[in-house]
Amino acid sequence: MISTHELQSKKPPFSEESLKEVNRIISQFPEGRHKSALIRILHIAEEEFGGWLSQETMDYVADLLNIQPVEVYEVATFYTMFNLEPTGKFVFEVCRTGPCMLVGSDQIIEHIKNRLGISKVGETSADGIFTLKTSECLGACGYAPMLQCGKVYHEHLTPEKVDQLIEEYRAKYAQLKNQN
Amino acid sequence: MGRKLLLEHIDVPGIQTYDVYRNHGGYRSVEKALKTMSPQEVVEEVQKSALKGRGGAGFPTGMKWSFLAKPEGVPRYLVCNADESEPGTFKDRYLMEKIPHLLIEGMITSSYALGANTSHIYIRGEYMFVLDILEKAIAEAYANGWLGKNILGSGYDLDLYVSPGGGAYICGEETALLESLEGKRGNPRMKPPFPAVKGLFGCPTVVNNVESIAAVVPIINIGAEEYLKIGTEKSSGTKLISASGNLVRPGVYEIELGLSVEEFIYGDEWCRGIANGKKIKACIPGGSSVPILPHNLITKTATGETRYMSYESLSDGGFASGSMLGSGGFIVFDEDQCIVRNTWNFARFYAHESCGQCSPCREGTGWMEKVLYRLEHGQGNMRDIDLLEQINKKIEGNTICPLGDAAAWPVAAAIRHFREEFEWHVTNPQEALTRNYGLKKVAETL
Numbered sequence: 001m002i003s004t005h006e007l008q009s010k011k012p013p014f015s016e017e018s019l020k021e022v023n024r025i026i027s028q029f030p031e032g033r034h035k036s037a038l039i040r041i042l043h044i045a046e047e048e049f050g051g052w053l054s055q056e057t058m059d060y061v062a063d064l065l066n067i068q069p070v071e072v073y074e075v076a077t078f079y080t081m082f083n084l085e086p087t088g089k090f091v092f093e094v095c096r097t098g099p100c101m102l103v104g105s106d107q108i109i110e111h112i113k114n115r116l117g118i119s120k121v122g123e124t125s126a127d128g129i130f131t132l133k134t135s136e137c138l139g140a141c142g143y144a145p146m147l148q149c150g151k152v153y154h155e156h157l158t159p160e161k162v163d164q165l166i167e168e169y170r171a172k173y174a175q176l177k178n179q180n
Numbered sequence: 181m182g183r184k185l186l187l188e189h190i191d192v193p194g195i196q197t198y199d200v201y202r203n204h205g206g207y208r209s210v211e212k213a214l215k216t217m218s219p220q221e222v223v224e225e226v227q228k229s230a231l232k233g234r235g236g237a238g239f240p241t242g243m244k245w246s247f248l249a250k251p252e253g254v255p256r257y258l259v260c261n262a263d264e265s266e267p268g269t270f271k272d273r274y275l276m277e278k279i280p281h282l283l284i285e286g287m288i289t290s291s292y293a294l295g296a297n298t299s300h301i302y303i304r305g306e307y308m309f310v311l312d313i314l315e316k317a318i319a320e321a322y323a324n325g326w327l328g329k330n331i332l333g334s335g336y337d338l339d340l341y342v343s344p345g346g347g348a349y350i351c352g353e354e355t356a357l358l359e360s361l362e363g364k365r366g367n368p369r370m371k372p373p374f375p376a377v378k379g380l381f382g383c384p385t386v387v388n389n390v391e392s393i394a395a396v397v398p399i400i401n402i403g404a405e406e407y408l409k410i411g412t413e414k415s416s417g418t419k420l421i422s423a424s425g426n427l428v429r430p431g432v433y434e435i436e437l438g439l440s441v442e443e444f445i446y447g448d449e450w451c452r453g454i455a456n457g458k459k460i461k462a463c464i465p466g467g468s469s470v471p472i473l474p475h476n477l478i479t480k481t482a483t484g485e486t487r488y489m490s491y492e493s494l495s496d497g498g499f500a501s502g503s504m505l506g507s508g509g510f511i512v513f514d515e516d517q518c519i520v521r522n523t524w525n526f527a528r529f530y531a532h533e534s535c536g537q538c539s540p541c542r543e544g545t546g547w548m549e550k551v552l553y554r555l556e557h558g559q560g561n562m563r564d565i566d567l568l569e570q571i572n573k574k575i576e577g578n579t580i581c582p583l584g585d586a587a588a589w590p591v592a593a594a595i596r597h598f599r600e601e602f603e604w605h606v607t608n609p610q611e612a613l614t615r616n617y618g619l620k621k622v623a624e625t626l
Binding site: 028030033035036037038039040042043071074075078079080081082096097098099101102103135136137138139140141142143144148151152153 | 304
């Protein structure tokens with residue numbers, strides 16, 4: 001597991017831009033019901049603070065919403081989208097549920113493991129770029145097999161298409177690194 | 181060619197944008213409702229249309245609306261359930277992604293009917309890219325005077341917001357959804373009180389599926405009388421079907437309810453048959469929670485009648501020889517698919533998604549997953565098959581929400597129709613690891 005990564009070093013507080021977004025979200029709910037904004041704020045926090053929720057991040061969000069830290073922990077641990085440990089820069093989440101399995105998701109998972117040189121789902125490639133995960137039905141059954149990376153759905157996967165994707169994300173990573 | 185009410189303009193370039201949507205008759209239902217109808221008249225029109233909830237349970241939408249409590253001085257909420265997570269179902273995503281203004285229009289007309297001045301769309305967190313599309317469309321609707329204060333000079337105000345979940349199937353259950361929308365874990369609430377009395381923030385709330393809310397648009401536009409002429413006597417209107425699995429042309433289709441299952445699977449306009457020239461082995465017609473049908477019960481019922489895509493025909497024969505329309509998640513299996521493996525896969529899904537609140541579901545789904553894993557991996561024995569049935573009975577009906585039932589029914593149905601295939605896995609453990617049982621000896625028609 002990578003603990004400190006050059007692209008994952010940003011820590012609370014939020015940027016000014018994110019704070020504006022946080023306030024916009026809070027304003028969508030009635031007075032005293034600002035906790036409703038929690039899940040969306042956790043998504044923003046995860047994106048801004050290196051792709052996972054550290055305790056420091058969660059405590060910061062609790063403070064921001066003026067709720068108890070445990071109220072954040074219990075939500076962060078309930079919902080599967082939140083990473084509670086550091087991940088690679090890009091997380092490939094391959095759908096493993098029935099309809100995807102019928103058209104070859106198992107083979108896609110195996111292929112990614114081989115290409116990234118990792119032995120099991122949940123691991124991160126040695127270069128720290130990719131983490132492979134599986135997920136339950138992502139609502140792309142008619143365009144299966146598929147994987148999600150960030151906000152993007154990659155559908156109608158084949159081994160060749162996966163190879164291409166890996167190359168694309170590697171290039172994106174190199175670009176990010178140059179910018180930093 | 182079936183009549184299209186929701187996807188009529190889906191192929192028009194730019195239909196995602198406000199201008200194109202408006203030029204194709206968009207927002208007419210809002211004009212009609214706010215200018216010529218009282219809220220109560222809109223509710224009555226939807227009741228008359230006999231629209232059944234399109235999320236899966238099939239509860240009449242108009243009746244649900246009529247239950248909404250209206251105490252003085254307390255806000256009421258309409259919440260759209262866009263948490264679509266039932267395996268095999270992707271129609272709501274398609275609708276929101278391709279024609280987002282249809283949902284927004286439906287939300288405005290429906291919120292007006294219910295007297296809600298703030299409404300929320302709760303969308304599964306994985307659909308974050310769809311959330312962006314919806315927020316863009318909502319901004320367009322505000323800019324053009326369809327949302328905000330005094331809409332069309334009617335004196336009616338409405339604010340509309342979108343909130344994401346964080347990845348939890350259970351949040352499709354309406355009270356778990358409300359918990360999640362309040363920023364909590366998605367644990368379903370005890371009922372009563374029902375959301376119609378005590379829902380979001382303790383206020384009266386209606387929770388409706390994306391497709392149900394979208395269907396309000398054509399119902400108001402053409403009127404309930406006209407809507408009732410589409411579909412069958414007991415299943416009015418059209419339905420979005422998400423077709424997946426081993427089909428030549430999977431995807432989302434809008435059908436008139438009452439289309440024959442055979443036509444849907446093999447018709448040129450629809451799925452065009454089984455991929456790679458193979459034979460059909462089984463079909464789950466309404467999302468992973470509904471009973472699986474073996475090949476001899478898909479296009480015909482147990483009594484030999486034609487099976488149709490409708491609430492009544494798909495459930496013909498009850499659970500013994502029928503299934504349910506459910507969410508319209510239509511999953512097709514070819515002859516090479518292993519029923520045991522697939523049943524295990526879905527059991528793993530439910531074990532993963534159980535919220536853990538009720539022990540029969542929390543423990544039972546985990547047990548089923550483990551027993552099925554054993555059977556699938558050549559380590560099972562005959563008693564395991566009976567054990568699965570026992571676990572089923574102990575979950576069913578013993579939990580706060582229907583996830584337990586949803587986990588139990590598919591396993592029960594798979595054993596009911598494919599017991600020999602399960603037994604073959606026990607008697608031929610080594611062979612079962614290397615090849616599939618195939619098509620033979622599927623249970624005869626009852």
